[in-house]
Each structure stands twice: as structure tokens, then as C-alpha cells.
Amino acid sequence: MQLKKIKKFILKVCPCILGSAFLLQAYTMPVFANTLSNNYSSQSISNARVEQVTWKYRTYKGKKQRRLWSITYEKWLTDWLPA
Incomplete structure (x- = not known):
């Protein structure tokens, strides 16, 4: 009887x-895929930034000159120009 x-x-x-195991498995798959695509898009947006530049000045052979320096990429953007 027992x-x-x-x-x-x-x-x-x-x-x-x-039945519940199959339902839960089917339900969670789209959530993980959606989460990954959201992380990728937010990551690509966060990498975009404006380049920061500044003018550097010097006196060369009695004439004042200037040159554009990229703070963001740490390189010169122009040659020395008359100021």
C-alpha cells in the first residue's frame, strides 16, 4: 500500500x-543574449570622447610661434606656425 x-x-x-526545468531554461536564454548585446552597445558609447587640444607657444629666433598639441593622444597635430 505504501x-x-x-x-x-x-x-x-x-x-x-x-516541465518547470524546461520552461525556465527556455525563458532565461533570451535574457542572457539581450544582456550581452546591451553591454556591448553601452561599451561602444562609453569609449567615444572628444579630443582635447591646447596651443603651445615658443619664441624662436625672436619670433613667436605656436603649435597644436593633442592632450588626448599626446602628440603634435601641427608644425610650428607663426603666432
């Missing part, structure tokens, strides 16, 4: 557990 109750219980519970 064995019949256990079998009945197992036959009721197993399909519920298997």
Missing part, C-alpha cells in the same frame, strides 16, 4: 519538475 502511494507521488512530481 509503495503505491510513493509511485503515485513520484509520477505526479517528476513531470512537474521536468
